[in-house]
Amino acid sequence: MIDSTTSTLLPRRCGNFQAMIENISDSSVRRLSAYLRQLEHFSADGVAVVSSQLLARRMNVGDAMIRRDLALFGQFGRPGVGYDVDQLTANLRKILGTNMRWNTVILGAGKLSRALMEYPGFHERGFEIVAAFDIDPRKVDTKVGDIPIHHMDELETILAQCQARIAILTVPAEVAQQVTDRLAGAGIDGILNFATTHLETPQGIHIDQVDITAHLEQLCFHATNAIP
């Protein structure tokens, strides 16, 4: 057993922590998610302790980068021994905030939305889709699994009831900004945008975009410009 003093998370509410958070790059935070995912695989395989070298090899990054990313948040692991998988997993969840449950709503109830509503991985990782919204009368007041589909007119009322802080946007591009503004007004903290349009970000909110076509274009670029 690794001495628990080898894992020290910086206290979240100190001024230094807050100042530091603002300087952390999005790519560092993205890597924390990737480390967490890999640690979950290690844990499922029964691995109790990993070195930064092994973690690095599995993830195709340098081990110095892993140590640097983690050092931003505190002191983890023991030099020459490694990281306790379960302990580092728990700490990464605390850092990301996924040690808590996050009530999440989904806007639009089309095919992609339904696939997301039925994806078990969200629940496993702390995200609970509690309501969906659409304007199609054939969808409103039906359910996907246990998730009720409400009319968009009820957005503010339902959001106040279910205390959701995260929203997934799968509405058509032409209404995405208007829906975003309503979500921001209703106190949502973060929006994951699947609409293929850039959104103006209201203050105090974070927006992240998943543009699947852009991912395909990246592959295309490399295939087109590959050296034969």
Added chain:
Amino acid sequence: MIDSTTSTLLPRRCGNFQAMIENISDSSVRRLSAYLRQLEHFSADGVAVVSSQLLARRMNVGDAMIRRDLALFGQFGRPGVGYDVDQLTANLRKILGTNMRWNTVILGAGKLSRALMEYPGFHERGFEIVAAFDIDPRKVDTKVGDIPIHHMDELETILAQCQARIAILTVPAEVAQQVTDRLAGAGIDGILNFATTHLETPQGIHIDQVDITAHLEQLCFHATNAIP
């Protein structure tokens, strides 16, 4: 009308172009997709010419960055006037390679896969899903729209027939690597991975990952660590 000599794409097959491609960062290429998406919106709105300043404002980036990204590939636009929207759109498609059709296959025929098969945006942007693969006997030999679902045993045969170069991976994490290796062996150039696992990349192939949970975790991180 803007003089067409103001738009000059570097010749693709010269040695300089090849050397240069290798030094272009993934984030530059991602921004090209984002510029293209925004130009498509301008075009739909009937805008014929945009300045780098307007493009920059819409995209929340600096206009110097836009000019720098584009300058990597040639000379576009006219100082003090701007970019011809249709011409720059056509040039970005040439750079990304999406001025050609890309036959694409999809591995796994679950709910997410079906939503992707029915998404009209891929066809509009040059990606044609020509075949799907699964091992579930209830799915094999059925169709989603016009797209036939084949058994995984037929993968190599069908890939040779349909000349697909891009594959979308929606199979369970535990078989993702094995399927990746078969795709690489069958000559696929690029894989878009929706499985929540890191894949070892076979030589000569590009892999890009869409981890939707990781995107949600980013939002969570910011909501958790926001300054009150």
